[in-house]
Amino acid sequence: MNVFKPEKLFGIIGYPLGHSMSPLLHNWGFAQKDINAVYMAWPTAPEKIADFMNAFKTLPISGASVTIPHKISVMDYIDELTIRAKGVGAVNTLYWEQDKLIGDNTDTAGCSEPLRPHCDHVKNALLLGAGGASRAAIVGLKSLQIKEISITNRTKSKADDLAEEFGISSLDWKKRGDEHYDLIINSTSLGMSGDKQELNPMIMDNVDKKTIAYDLIYNPLETIFLKEAKAKGCKTLSGIEMFLHQGLAQFKIWTGLDLDELRARELLLEHL
Ligand code: ATR
Structure with missing residues (x-):
């Protein structure tokens, strides 16, 4: 039996997350690029964000997307903001630079x-x-x-x-x-x-x-x-364009790779 052992873990932090298409997009992306990683949904109620972020920093998690209602509150738990995140005053992407947790914004x-x-x-x-x-x-x-x-x-x-x-x-x-x-x-x-x-x-x-x-x-x-x-x-x-492009930009930050925009759009439209 083949046991899937992902080497890297990513996910989305938000609440509620019932309809998020981010797991679909990023798991598809990892498969496209033969990257041994998995992307999960981590629904986190507002009163749990401090516990979650403190745990996040100690676990082997490579990066995360951040969505409503945490795009501003998450800034309290990160080490550095990119110029883009500072400009917007909100974070939708987390990644590590050595041991520093960086908050970025790809919504722009x-x-x-x-x-x-x-x-x-x-x-x-x-x-x-x-x-x-x-x-x-x-x-x-x-x-x-x-x-x-x-x-x-x-x-x-x-x-x-x-x-x-x-x-x-x-x-x-x-x-x-x-x-x-x-x-x-x-x-x-x-x-x-x-x-x-x-x-x-x-x-x-x-x-x-x-x-x-x-x-x-x-x-x-x-x-x-x-x-x-x-x-x-x-x-x-339509808003699917904004969703798609913020996701493609996140994927690039985490992997350095570009996904095929046309195929990614098709994937999202099929699942709407
Ligand atoms: P967010 O969390 O993004 O602020 P929101 O509170 O649902 O979401 O509001 C999003 C935007 O939709 C706001 O600009 C809001 O206008 P107000 O600042 O006046 O609340 C706008 N909006 C929501 N319902 C509206 C309505 N019935 N008519 C006009 N604007 C509306």
């Missing part, structure tokens, strides 16, 4: 990489929402050298705070449909499956075929925002 690349091939004509962008995903989106947009970035949020004070911190403009939530934007990113929870599924976060008055509509939600794959944007001729990008 996750947000910006899908836009890179389309962003030559993008002069102005509007970010809807000022919650957990918005900080990474702002840093991602800035990395694409987009000149005018505006943020709007139902609770204006949160948009104002981020606008001040990152040097972008804040817009009244009611005015979000008043002007044309080359790029609109949804980082609110409006459109997510459940009781918000039928809610479009954008007022679609000035949306046209020159607009790129990017929803960070991937469940459902085509939100009402993307559906209506498509009907107006927009280029659309």
Whole structure:
């Protein structure tokens, strides 16, 4: 009998983790690259994060993904933050450099990489929402050298705070449909499956075929925002792109290797 003895252990820390596709992506990646490693799901309730992280540091774990609700609290337990993680103020990737536990952030690349091939004509962008995903989106947009970035949020004070911190403009939530934007990113929870599924976060008055509509939600794959944007001729990008690219960037950090993007996307779409 062949007994599988993984040499390296990785996993995801979050709560709850029922629907996470990270184990699927990374275990597939290890198999693709003949790496003797396994990636597990470690659901960790908020009150258990201190115990978990203290144990993590003593166990032979090579790295981890970090997701909601631990992206900020995990920073208390790591030795060093990368510039990217400092810039965003949140961590989604852990790895070791000798005996130092490093906290990095690949959500920024996750947000910006899908836009890179389309962003030559993008002069102005509007970010809807000022919650957990918005900080990474702002840093991602800035990395694409987009000149005018505006943020709007139902609770204006949160948009104002981020606008001040990152040097972008804040817009009244009611005015979000008043002007044309080359790029609109949804980082609110409006459109997510459940009781918000039928809610479009954008007022679609000035949306046209020159607009790129990017929803960070991937469940459902085509939100009402993307559906209506498509009907107006927009280029659309779904949240699966952000998920895919943040995962590919994590895999590269841990292994130094690039996975096949097309095949990885197919894998995720098959399992959604
Ligand atoms: P997170 O943990 O990422 O902050 P969240 O609290 O569900 O997640 O909120 C995500 C974003 O969706 C926030 O920008 C939130 O706006 P508020 O800051 O005003 O709460 C936005 N959001 C959630 N429900 C909304 C609704 N019904 N209308 C408009 N925005 C909404």
